[in-house]
Amino acid sequence: MIRRRTALAGLMLPALAGRARAQGFPDQPVRMIVPFAAGGPADIIARVVGRVMGERLGRPVVVESRPGAGGTIGVDAVAKARPDGHTLVMASSGAIVILPHMRANMPYDPLRDLAPVSQVLGVPQIVSVAPGLGVRSLQELVAMARARPGQLAFGSAGIGSSLHMAGELLKLRTGIDITHVPYPGAAPAVTDLLAGRIQILLADVPALLGQVRAGALPALAVTAEQRIALLPEVPTAIEAGVPGLVSETWYGVLGPAGIPADRIATLNAAVRAATEEGEARRVLADQGGRIVGSSPEAFAAFIRQTHGAWGEVVRATGARLE
Secondary structure, eight states: OHHHHHHHHHHHHHHHHHHHHHHHSOOSOEEEEESSOTTSHHHHHHHHHHHHHHHHHTSOEEEEEOOOGGGHHHHHHHHTSOSSSSEEEEEEHIIIIIGGGTOTTOSSOTTTSEEEEEEEEEEEEEEEEOGGGOOOSHHHHHHHHHHSTTTOEEEESSTTSHHHHHHHHHHHHHOOOOEEEEOSSHHHHHHHHHHTSSSEEEEEHHHHHHHHHTTSSOOOEESSSSOOTTSTTSOBTTTTTOTTOOOEEEEEEEEETTOOHHHHHHHHHHHHHHHHSHHHHHHHHTTTSEEOOOOHHHHHHHHHHHHHHHHHHHHHHTOOOO
16 A cells, blocks of 8 residues: 555646646736837737736736837847746737838847747728818729829828738739828828828728727728628728738737746636637727637747738838938
8 A cells, every 4th residue: 555655646746846837826916018108009919918827827927018119129128038937928910920020120030039939910901082082982092093103191109000010912923102100109101191281091990990980080901801790781802902911019928938838838828818718808809809829839830920010011012220
């Protein structure tokens, strides 16, 4: 009997040790840096995801805004943080897969210095035009732009933003010549679109949804592969006659490179729990995108793929930081 108990104890030791390791992390609050101003989409997503993560991890997830330089300041802070899993970033596509192709002095290498945890959400853009432009379809817009080269302007949330790249992709896929007007965010671009000071805007769904539903702005298309649930009557850009016009702002959780694999797995399970919990899914769905909740490996592959794709767009269009 003694030998049997000893043998059973020996079998249980590895399992108990693994359980102890899992229970030992995290051993302090987790910081979730948002590299944009409080109140924006990234902040909303980080807070709803952080709430569920905190419940799953047994430690609070503290959301901290650290805006600036298109998101690169906050991402850089995480890239240089101690790789123990207690410091994360709710990053968006611009600072990870777009700006590295446009800045010669990037403070981090997104493919080397960061550890993907999970993609959370992908939000496409709505293609809209000024109310007085007299355009009712994407094809009519393309025809007008071809007839008036250089005379129509499109707004964005800043140079190197996903909204900027969506406009550049529209130019690339149609051959039209339209002028980029950068703004410090989507909201002032929407204001100028309503006033007719710019003629075109490709903006993330939440930025335009209210105006579209109120009838103040038309939605010509969405830059998604499939129609979105919030605007099921609006065609995709592909359906509207512009093949290859697929663009989205994606959001995902990353940490500094070097976080141990078991801690990445723990964090991944917590993020994926947030994409499955009822109230969190409702808030994420209100952003108008596809809820993901990917594995670390799938997120890493997605980052590599979109990094390469947007690099091609930047090179083809000559887009640059001015």
